[in-house]
Amino acid sequence: MSDQGLFLTLEGIDGAGKSSHLDALEALFKAQGRTVVRTREPGGTPLAETLRGLILEQPMDPLTESLLVFAARRDHIVQVIEPALARGDVVLCDRFTDATFAYQGAGRGFDLAVLSTLEQWAQAGRAALPASTLLQPHVTLWFDLAPEIAAQRLAGARVPDKFEAQPVEFFRRVAQGYADRASADARRFVRIDASQTREQVWLQIESELTTRGVLAGRGAG
Numbered sequence: 001m002s003d004q005g006l007f008l009t010l011e012g013i014d015g016a017g018k019s020s021h022l023d024a025l026e027a028l029f030k031a032q033g034r035t036v037v038r039t040r041e042p043g044g045t046p047l048a049e050t051l052r053g054l055i056l057e058q059p060m061d062p063l064t065e066s067l068l069v070f071a072a073r074r075d076h077i078v079q080v081i082e083p084a085l086a087r088g089d090v091v092l093c094d095r096f097t098d099a100t101f102a103y104q105g106a107g108r109g110f111d112l113a114v115l116s117t118l119e120q121w122a123q124a125g126r127a128a129l130p131a132s133t134l135l136q137p138h139v140t141l142w143f144d145l146a147p148e149i150a151a152q153r154l155a156g157a158r159v160p161d162k163f164e165a166q167p168v169e170f171f172r173r174v175a176q177g178y179a180d181r182a183s184a185d186a187r188r189f190v191r192i193d194a195s196q197t198r199e200q201v202w203l204q205i206e207s208e209l210t211t212r213g214v215l216a217g218r219g220a221g
């Protein structure tokens, strides 16, 4: 029997601490004999990484931002994510469509129905799934942290990009956007209490993945 691919995403507001666990997650799956494709959004292909530079640095209106995010995602899905899942790999992706609904939707206040339409268009005509089926992660680790704490963690940690420079009110809306996505899809979302220490956060991740059978063996998901 061939392995099934596993699509695992990490989400949360900037500074929630998700990037701090990518190395350990990759090592965890590799130790189980899985091939891991580690990637990110916006990005993950040469074209999408070019678009990432524009999205993170250039001022633009919310529709332009959404179109670029979905253009990058289309390329990423077609070139990287679907082929990896078809091979049976673990796709470990730092952000995916939930981030668009949280940042462009809740954060910027852009129309959620238009985002849903763009989501469908960005996935139209893909080989691996029927046209009516949207590619979604199997599991999403949602790093939930109060925006004030995230801002404290980020202060001085790195040069802020366009999003990280937003005021705390923006991140309150983004956090609410994630909470709404999580309650609408409670089976997929795993809430991680990101206010704890790195070690405690990691223990939560391991425990949740084990409980959900994701680490139970090859092909789980």
Ligand SMILES: Nc1ncnc2c1ncn2[C@@H]1O[C@H](COP(=O)(O)OP(=O)(O)O)[C@@H](O)[C@H]1O
Binding pocket: 012, 013, 014, 015, 016, 017, 018, 019, 020, 021, 143, 153, 154, 157, 194, 195, 196, 197, 198, 199, 201
């Ligand atoms: N559990 C934690 N407690 C305190 N600081 C943390 C924790 N996790 C990460 N950090 C620090 O917070 C900052 C943001 O973490 P990072 O992993 O880059 O967040 P994200 O990828 O979600 O934006 C970094 O300086 C990191 O070292």
Ligand SMILES: Cc1cn([C@H]2C[C@H](O)[C@@H](COP(=O)(O)OP(=O)(O)O)O2)c(=O)[nH]c1=O
Binding pocket: 014, 019, 040, 041, 042, 056, 069, 094, 095, 096, 097, 099, 100, 101, 103, 104, 161, 163, 164
């Ligand atoms: C995927 C995605 C990211 N973003 C934003 C969220 C983040 O602020 C930024 C990049 O995310 P991230 O890679 O987490 O940033 P960093 O490398 O600085 O930790 O892009 C959107 O606004 N919409 C999207 O659809």
